[in-house]
Amino acid sequence: MMLTYMCRTCGCSFRSRNFGTVERFVEPCILLLLSKGSSHGYGLMEDLEKHCGEKVDIGDLYRTLRRMERDGWVESDWEKNDAGPDRRTYTITREGKDFLKSAASSLTRTDKLIHRFLEGYQKNQSA
Amino acid sequence: MMLTYMCRTCGCSFRSRNFGTVERFVEPCILLLLSKGSSHGYGLMEDLEKHCGEKVDIGDLYRTLRRMERDGWVESDWEKNDAGPDRRTYTITREGKDFLKSAASSLTRTDKLIHRFLEGYQKNQSA
DNA sequence: GCACATATATGTCAACATCATATAGTAGTT
DNA sequence: AACTACTATATGATGTTGACATATATGTGC
Numbered sequence: 001m002m003l004t005y006m007c008r009t010c011g012c013s014f015r016s017r018n019f020g021t022v023e024r025f026v027e028p029c030i031l032l033l034l035s036k037g038s039s040h041g042y043g044l045m046e047d048l049e050k051h052c053g054e055k056v057d058i059g060d061l062y063r064t065l066r067r068m069e070r071d072g073w074v075e076s077d078w079e080k081n082d083a084g085p086d087r088r089t090y091t092i093t094r095e096g097k098d099f100l101k102s103a104a105s106s107l108t109r110t111d112k113l114i115h116r117f118l119e120g121y122q123k124n125q126s127a
Numbered sequence: 128m129m130l131t132y133m134c135r136t137c138g139c140s141f142r143s144r145n146f147g148t149v150e151r152f153v154e155p156c157i158l159l160l161l162s163k164g165s166s167h168g169y170g171l172m173e174d175l176e177k178h179c180g181e182k183v184d185i186g187d188l189y190r191t192l193r194r195m196e197r198d199g200w201v202e203s204d205w206e207k208n209d210a211g212p213d214r215r216t217y218t219i220t221r222e223g224k225d226f227l228k229s230a231a232s233s234l235t236r237t238d239k240l241i242h243r244f245l246e247g248y249q250k251n252q253s254a
Numbered sequence: 255g256c257a258c259a260t261a262t263a264t265g266t267c268a269a270c271a272t273c274a275t276a277t278a279g280t281a282g283t284t
Numbered sequence: 285a286a287c288t289a290c291t292a293t294a295t296g297a298t299g300t301t302g303a304c305a306t307a308t309a310t311g312t313g314c
Contacts, residue, residue: 020233022241023148023271023301032247042261051247053240060302062262085261085310104248106147111241113180114149114234120159120178121231150270150301169292184272189293191270212279212292258312265306275296284287 022110026056026064027073028103031096034074040087041065065090073099149237153183153191154200155230158223161201167214168192192217200226 029052030044039047041062048056068074073096079089092100156179157171166174168189175183195201200223206216219227
């Protein structure tokens, strides 16, 4: 979510900041997609927006994929592409599947925290 | 959530990183507490752990409160305290209540994204 | 030759989270 | 009087992340 701020003294709007986003949420989303089949950065970008409701910064996505490879969750190989530039194709690893599992459990906990907050908020509103 | 990593080549464990935490989640939690009554940093720390399931770094909390005051969501006054050091007491503002409302709607959206992921993950597991 | 979609990648920078450290008042104990 | 513990606020240092901009290159259609 993007927030724009209004300076209360001069009325000028200043920098917008992130709020409410789940840190590195894109990584389990990528791994979930890859667990269904190998893919490449550009293709993942399209699938992430379609299936995960995630708008992705493409530069961030490529950097994230390299980081995930460094961490051992995915592996990559260059794939010849006659219809355009060659592609770096990513495949999920055993460690990647393990991380996906722990990420799911972590996100379940996060989900509970958010629920707890929303319940408290709604209770407070009706009071 | 804290993750510890294992280097795949040498087996050494390396830096742990954050994952799955909601960015600046503590702020709506603080505002929800303050909407029930004014409080100070140290008191909020205890309430956050008790009511919001949030373990808080106390230094981060004080810095967050100053930031929230700068952003106009809370206001503070020094309160005399005979039983110990004086306290800076925070009160929620009109803008703070507005932000709390938009935060709730933002977190509802985040909640939907997480659900969507978890459903996809579970479907994939059973397949 | 040019624009456009595809495709990967890096430079920069501000904000945030974490950890450590500094300071100080009050109360109880030795 | 010195100490320990608890309460209370605050800042310094640092690494990671996310956002935005920019660079580079290939293939297709006009």
